[in-house]
Amino acid sequence: MSEFDDLYREVILDHYKSPRHYGRLERPDGEAEGQNPLCGDELSISVAYAGDTISDIRFEGRGCAISQAATSMLTELVIGRGIAEVAAMSKDELLAEIGIPLTPVRLKCALLGLGVLKVALHRSAGTPLPEEWANLGQDLELR
Amino acid sequence: MGASRVTKTAQGPLTGEGVAATRPTLDAHRQRADFAYLEELVNGKPLAYLDSAASTQKPRQVLDALREFYEHSYANVHRGVYRLAERATEAFEGAREKARAFVNASSTREIVFTRNATEALNLVAYAWGLDNLRPGDLVVVTELEHHSNFVPWQYVAQRQGAGFRYIPIDDSGELQLDALERIASEGRVKVVATNLVSNSLGTINPVEKLGAWAHEQGAIMVVDAAQAAPHRPIDVQALGCDFLALSSHKLCGPSGIGVLWGRQELLEGMAPFNLGGEMIRKVTLERTTWNELPHKFEAGTPAIAEAVGFGAALDYISAVGLEAIERHEHELTAYTLGRLGELPWIETYGPPAERHAGIVSFNVEGVHPHDVAQILDWEGVAVRAGHHCTQPLMARLGVAATTRASFYLYTLPEEIDRLVDGLHKVKQHLG
Incomplete structure (x- = not known):
């Protein structure tokens, strides 16, 4: 496997070219958007709840392959899971799913979607925004 | 070499x-x-370094000069009475003379060492802008500006209640000089700030024309030459500007040192930027008077070896x-x-x-x-x-x-x- 394939593994390219759950929910229970000013990545995420679980999710955005593919992968990870559980989900779980080593600059791209989702959950369901995201949130200029 | x-x-x-x-x-x-x-190999391949606008690589002549200086001539500059301090001061001031010759300034009094071009531009924005800008005045930059020649002016203009305008570019990234007339009708133009070469697009800007227009308006002309000085001859007298900034690390020298060139009469009229040691003439409990140029603007221990390395870099690129x-x-x-x-x-x-x-x-x-x-x-x-x-x-x-x-x-x-x-x-x- 060449380094190229190693970095942009087929699965990442696949998610980048055919993003899952792309778009915006018509009647979302929660929404947030965020950007990474370093490279201009932009994302918006809308979620719907069924009781205590995330029943549906959509994302829209533009930016680098890592940010868009990672968010697409994230949507598959969280559908059907508890709101509180996702709000507490570690960065490592998503990074393991992405599965390739990332430099610090690219790490911000990869984690943008998770940060935006946590802000959406925090705003709509009152889940805590954990400490580790507080700093990241500043970096990412989440709004 | x-x-x-x-x-x-x-x-x-x-x-x-x-x-x-x-x-x-x-x-x-x-x-x-x-x-x-x-x-260096990257990924088993030779490195094609195509990022010299961010910072250039360093030739061994510059690295040798740094080592040589640290090993044989290093001490703090200007006030030591011992031999080594004299040697260090001579090397440091020698670099200033090299910088003077490099931009064809008329005197080393006009060569202020700064950390980089950004600090040089901040120095002008603060030390000149805070005392000379007021409501009704205009600061004019370009749509092509690096943040270093944009944000300090935007900030100081806002603080002083002065207006802030930009010269727009056309679709090929060149300044639209026909906007100047409109801009001049909107207030008293006091500062025109532009880069000589755009760091993003490589546009070579008509600084002489802009400088002439600035002076017609009674404005100062401030030139960011960070992307120009490493790549083409610079003559501050021919350019007809009032201030010019450059960085060492973009022309084969060490990072941490740059130059502000300014017209002597303007520098003399300005308040200091940083205050502390070296920039004073006399300090009493009641008041402090300022050192002569260029030391008035060089508070604290400067980047001594970096200045010497910068001088070696100027020698290197001048010889090329x-x-x-x-x-x-x-x-x-x-x-x-x-x-x-x-x-x-x-x-x-x-x-x-x-x-x-x-x-x-x-x-x-x-x-x-x-x-x-x-x-x-x-x-x-x-x-x-x-x-x-x-x-x-x-x-x-x-x-x-x-x-x-x-x-x-x-x-x-x-x-x-x-x-x-x-x-x-x-x-x-x-x-």
């Missing part, structure tokens, strides 16, 4: 005196022998020849624009080659610049991707970012070929 490496090739027509006009050229292959970074460097980069730029122009899925930005310095910004259709840069990195090609500290310009171009390749005296056309090969891989995988 140096002079022996310069080759003069007679290619021009005979002049009236019957003397062959010479066009200075450089042999990049020979220059490369001075740069150890070329021994600024005209030769300019010509070499012009050829590389024309070649790059030509090769990228053959690819319909690449959009390049900036003026045509004849008014375009050695910086080429582009985008690959449908691919984010970070992904472009990442894939090129695996091919051993180092380029920059991002907004290049020119967010207003990116907004004007309607893009979040661009990929940027930039050249210097060690860049080879073969490295441009590797860039183009890498871009084909980008297109194949992500396009």
